[in-house]
Amino acid sequence: MKFLTILLSTLVLSLATGLHSGVAQNLPAPPDHPRLLLLAGEEKQIQKAIAADPTWQKMHGAILSESDQIVQLPPIERIQIGRRLLDKSREALRRLFHLSYAWRMTQDSRYAQRGEKEMLAIAGFTDWNPTHYLDVAEMTMAMAIGYDWLYPVLSPQSRKTIAQAITEKGLMTSLDDQYNAFLRVSNNWNQVCNAGISFGALALYEDNPELSKQLIQRALTTIKLPMKDYAPDGAYLEGYSYWGYGTSFNVLFISAMEKAFGTDFGLSQEPGFMKTARYMEYMTGPSGLSFNYSDASSGKGSLHPAMFWFAQKSQDPSLLWVEKGYLQQSDYSAFTKDRLLPAVMIWGVSNPLSKVTPPASTLWTGQGKNPVTMMRSSWTDPGTIYVGFKTGTPSASHGHMDVGSFVMESDGVRWAQDLGMQNYNSLESKGLNIWGGEQTAQRWQIKRYNNLIHNTLTVNDQHQLVKGKARINASGTSGALKYAVSDLSGVYEGQLAGAQRGIGIVGDAYVVVRDEVKAADKPAKVRWVMLTPAEVTINQDNTALLTHNGKKLTLRVTTPASVQIQTWSTAPTTDYDAPNDGTQLVGFEYEVPAGTSQTLQVLLLPEKASATKKTLDLPLAQWGKK
Template identity: 60%
Template sequence: MKTVVKIFLLLTLFGTTINAQTDHLGNTISLPEHPRILLLKGEEDPIKQTIDSDKTWARLHAIILAECNELLDERPIERIQVGRRLLGKSREALRRIFFLSYAWRMTQQENYLRRAEQEMVAIAGFSDWNPSHFLDVGEMTMAMAIGYDWLYYGLAEQSRKAIQQAILQKGIEPSLDQKYNNWLKVSNNWNQVCNAGMLYGALAVFEEQPQLAKNIINRAIDAVALPMTEYSPDGAYPEGYSYWGYGTSFNVMLISALEKAFGNDFGLTAKPGFLKTAGYLENMTGPSGNSFNYSDAGNGGGLEPAMFWFAEKLKDPSLLWVERGHLMNDNARQFIKNRLLPATLLWSAGVTMSTMADPKTLMWTGGGKTPVALMRTSWSDPNAIFLGLKAGTPSASHAHMDVGSFVMEADGVRWAMDFGMQDYESLESKGVDLWNSRQGSQRWQVFRYNNFVHNTLTVNNELQKVNGKAALLSSSKKPGFMNAVTDLSTLYAGSLQQAVRGVALVEQAYVLVRDELETASTEATVRWTMLTPAEVKIVQKNKAELTKDGKKLILEVREPANAVLKTWTTDPPNPFDAPNPGTIRVGFEIQVPAQSQKALTVLLVPEKAAKRSKKNAEPLAKWPR
């Protein structure tokens, strides 16, 4: 009774906000019986047919069941907070409950149901789900909602009541408190994840609190439209690869749940750029299997269940080429870490490995807040050249001072690399003011986050300008000269009058990086840097030989003629920085006189193209468009 009264008071307090929402659900007074989230009663049969018809899908299904068998002997999760986060426990809860609930739905084996019930009852007994860091609540509520809904008729009545009350009290109720729900007004992954969790909770307990549930669902549909504007116009996700896997996956979980419960996505799928984002994610992975890990991202890629939803929506199995590789080659340990893994089978739509053909286009570009250009020589050749360029701004969510940075790989080696993120807790625990992105903030002292260690320019040993923005000026898919050009000028305001960078994949054989600079009223010191995991041997003043894994790459500075290559360490300069073993920076510094122009041209040539003749670089204005 206390919960109902408190929720009524909160609804009254925020009644003005709620009344301002669009009433998407109208006169909806009931939903399908349980199970109603993602997978209705009887919809297990098509999944079983998929498993029976393809050995790769059968293997994935078997991996999930094997992990559930391991979980049978695990103790339930305990409420152990790390720093300001309970998120690790929430994610493990979602993984366990989703896996075990899937196993129950597919096999009807009692032990899976009882183990999931044990987990949920323990979580229901937590003092709270840490609403001060609401991602924790969002994921925990989704976990509990899936288990409650999918196992509903098998749960003991006392357990069902405890879980239902926990979803209301510890999930939905704090989302009505303005102290905790600022995520409703942000355009990043928090909005997507938290709204998805709340919507799942509302769907699970709909019959118990129909008006509250309708309000929560209407709110989620309205609020999630805000981060979905970030995909416009082409699908490039501003927060980068890893956060695509977070924000977009939960956005898809939200839409998929709406479609299943109401037969309606309420216009969300049609948001500009959203369906195009599948092309972005697919093209962000190089032949080595590593992602273009700019901003706060990890280097390694992995299976993305949401891609199967996109492929079905667009009727384009070629979007699953990278996922096919994961399904066929990844080991079980990689799969079972993915808390949304069962959704892969839910969204598989009967597609077989043989229908996942390689894409037809070798280049993808996207504009928006964080423009990128991604190009390669082949999808099927593991030795193909891959080149990615990032534009954008350091002021974007989770961004680094990496504007103008690139990654490059050939012969299965990532020659030009990015460190990506450093673990947040490792910085926060040392008192680093990590989330203040103002120009002079401590965030930019973190070695992995500033431009000194990215594959871009540093001018006068200064940081890039946080408020600077770089758009893609032009691009071309011409096979002999795939290229993209971006204007970096505002990133170096006050030091340079103009800075324009172009990268090109030339004749399907080597990479060209060209910068055209113009100084302001004073001389400028410009450093060109490339971070690499290779061993670097400088063989001439303008030429270096990089070696790794028995492969070679030649880095050659074509202009200016007086450039002298050197290397810099990647040893951490601060006690809070993570170690960076096995890496080095290679590049050069030049002095550019005041009010003058200078071009920098660098070639990155795989060994097999070393004897091929190279043309002199044309000015960027003459590059194909």
């Protein structure tokens, strides 16, 4: 222990160099245990809400029921998959958050004893896999919550063993330059790792106040790097799934600061951060499917505990319109797979669900590094039209070559879809380097990641330019048209002299996708495609009929006057590409002569609008003009 104390002191002095230590030195001492997220006595507010509201009673019951199941499970073992221990760290966080909540709310010793057993098993791991530091961060957070919340009933020896593990396998490894690259990046790693280590530092504050202060100050300084990417409007750089990761841990960090020190040090006022909840709300379509661009899963959206924090912080219940829909489900058991679920009870019970109303607008646009527009006909009609339109750049963290891509649904069917991410280990285990960002990187050879399978344009069978960028140049509602327009020329530099795309909902009845392209000094073969789960029947009048789940959609090409609509397979052509069962591409190719301009306009007509004859035919420059 003497050696450890000397080592700690030496490293603390080293760490202090180059840090803004003034704030750290001025940090007040945090409260006694429990000090993370939910202070002593605050259980009463939750218990009061449980007694008064059937929704919170059901959520509380689901957490306790899952905790009863966890009690019967053997402790987690250190089994690494590829280069990751992350699934074990996440399961540890899920178990310890659930068990600790269950004990605090019921005082049932079974939950505390099982949590103690879990922590001692994890403390015995050789390490928490610092070479993939997310693993350490989530494991440290798991152990910190368990240690802090169960502190009164842990045996002295268990406290010592668990605290030593948090220190040596968590906090200390974050001081090692070979592991702490997260401090210098502006993606979810920064948010998750700073949050996890700070939870550990807070949990062990009294053991080494100076170390804890320095680690917390380091986080307060460096977490601003990813937070800058929320500016100006809250659009999250890495898309839906990683919002659920990075933003949730950012919120956990801010909430922990507020509880421990009575302030968030201005973090919530970083430009765009409080606006990001609105972005997330619009990212779920009426079908329940998310707008899953970039590395996002392709399944249904999910309940996000962080949304309850945003609603509470901003005192805006309308942010919970989508979450309220989830809470109206009869079965909450699926929610318990979320490792952060107990946070819903911490942040949610002060939100009056009876006052949750739909958002005021049916269109939302966010600029930034990966700008998006989402629009819909209605917030209350489950069969309404929904469109998500993405611009940005393939060079964004977790980016795809999907600039100009879109999703579209009506009648409860996602007609134009995105395959989303492929499991990382399925690619890395075959030796692929999927994290390269250069134009020739192996990442772009993966079917799901390049533009050939996204709902955008491909020119002469070439990839979009990684360095290219596009923004939303115009968006809004004008008369009967909800719309967004983007200049995509930057991602087709050298392939086209210019490219603009506009997408709109016309009269809340149908969707128009209009491309205005110009060939350079050589002819340009432009391919227009849409990925769909539907069966496709091609007609001879520039139309195709799409059918799925008993619903119908007509795809009509209005310009050029004559094209050959066709389909393409999405089946894998390599041993590493994932199967894309139940999908195909529908679209057409058109050769634009050298130096000439051409409009490509496609209408997506739900069954109720399929007979529409008079349709929008307006140059993009006039969209939005009365």
